[in-house]
Amino acid sequence: MIITVTLNAAIDKSLSVPNFRLGRRHRTVDQRTMPGGKGVNVARTLKSLGQPVIATGFAGGATGTRIVEQLTQESILNDFVRIRDESRTNTSVHDPTSGEQTEVNERGPEVSPKEVELFQDKLLYLARGAAIVVIAGSLPRGVEPGIYADLIRELRHLGVTTVVDAEGEPMRLAVRAEPDAISPNVVEAEELVGQEFNDDGDRMAAVAALCALGAREAIVTLPDGCTARVLEDGAPVLRRMSIEQREAVASRGSGDAFLAGYVAARYSGSSPTECLRFAVACGAESTQHLGAGLLDPAAVERLLGEVHAQTLEPSASAL
Numbered sequence: 001m002i003i004t005v006t007l008n009a010a011i012d013k014s015l016s017v018p019n020f021r022l023g024r025r026h027r028t029v030d031q032r033t034m035p036g037g038k039g040v041n042v043a044r045t046l047k048s049l050g051q052p053v054i055a056t057g058f059a060g061g062a063t064g065t066r067i068v069e070q071l072t073q074e075s076i077l078n079d080f081v082r083i084r085d086e087s088r089t090n091t092s093v094h095d096p097t098s099g100e101q102t103e104v105n106e107r108g109p110e111v112s113p114k115e116v117e118l119f120q121d122k123l124l125y126l127a128r129g130a131a132i133v134v135i136a137g138s139l140p141r142g143v144e145p146g147i148y149a150d151l152i153r154e155l156r157h158l159g160v161t162t163v164v165d166a167e168g169e170p171m172r173l174a175v176r177a178e179p180d181a182i183s184p185n186v187v188e189a190e191e192l193v194g195q196e197f198n199d200d201g202d203r204m205a206a207v208a209a210l211c212a213l214g215a216r217e218a219i220v221t222l223p224d225g226c227t228a229r230v231l232e233d234g235a236p237v238l239r240r241m242s243i244e245q246r247e248a249v250a251s252r253g254s255g256d257a258f259l260a261g262y263v264a265a266r267y268s269g270s271s272p273t274e275c276l277r278f279a280v281a282c283g284a285e286s287t288q289h290l291g292a293g294l295l296d297p298a299a300v301e302r303l304l305g306e307v308h309a310q311t312l313e314p315s316a317s318a319l
């Protein structure tokens with residue numbers, strides 16, 4: 001079983017609005033409303049890839065009820081801690097004429113210490129039957145930034161693999177707790193490492209730096225693939241995976257589809273390079289769908305052959 005953690009779960013509204021302009025009134029040409037938050041998106045993709053997954057986290061108020069009900073309608077197993085405050089609704093507007101995407105994310109609910117405690121108990125209980133826990137996304141108010149780090153340490157004691165995709169202080173602390181893998185995008189990785197990357201050399205140094213900070217494996221997603229430092233038979237290798245950029249219907253959530261692909265392949269026992277290949281194909285395929293976490297598994301299979309794998313030869317310091 002795979003568990004996904006979404007502490008700031010949401011109802012995501014994706015709107016397709018041609019010629020979107022600030023200050024104007026518009027009509028949508030396409031729209032989709034579904035439960036979201038990074039961990040929920042990852043769960044949706046894992047489910048469509050045929051992997052066993054349970055989504056957990058916090059859900060509150062009428063929006064929380066809707067999150068849980070819609071997940072159940074999608075046949076995504078879920079077990080959320082119900083909280084008093086209202087879960088958020090996030091709105092993204094995709095303009096098919098310009099390809100631009102605009103997001104407005106509501107401030108998350110306030111979570112009480114008692115609710116946090118209930119969640120920790122629930123996760124540790126669920127994790128007893130799990131091989132991998134995916135921790136992804138932002139924190140609602142009232143939750144300590146060290147929560148992901150605490151969870152990673154406790155899950156390690158249970159022998160569960162932890163994979164994290166978050167940003168800011170919660171991610172910084174999480175990396176130091178030595179998760180099995182992290183998958184920040186470029187901007188998030190630059191923030192963690194504390195410098196900008198200009199080329200493959202910088203990105204190689206960055207994944208090595210992320211591992212030096214604590215991650216066992218570090219994958220930095222790029223618009224055309226990823227740069228990763230993964231363990232092959234216990235030994236670190238550097239891989240650059242790439243795929244031709246496609247015209248996106250909506251690219252939001254492609255990082256979540258990437259992560260789900262990586263986790264699905266890892267759960268199935270694929271080699272690190274094949275996990276990355278599958279992840280890149282999932283990320284790319286998901287850009288063809290409006291709505292985070294949606295992809296067509298058959299189309300992913302067709303894309304696998306288009307993912308180019310390169311082994312980077314590091315300077316001694318990068319390993």
Ligand SMILES: Nc1ncnc2c1ncn2[C@@H]1O[C@H](COP(=O)(O)OP(=O)(O)OP(=O)(O)O)[C@@H](O)[C@H]1O
Pocket residue numbers: 184185186221222223224225226243244245246247248251252253254255256257258279280282283284285287
């Ligand atoms: N236009 C595109 N064509 C092909 N692949 C894409 C495209 N956009 C994104 N991808 C794939 O999706 C993966 C994740 O991309 P990216 O680094 O943009 O994620 P992200 O910033 O975390 O996205 P989000 O947070 O919205 O989920 C990458 O591996 C990339 O290969």
Ligand SMILES: [Mg+2]
Pocket residue numbers: 165184185255256
């Ligand atoms: Mg991301």
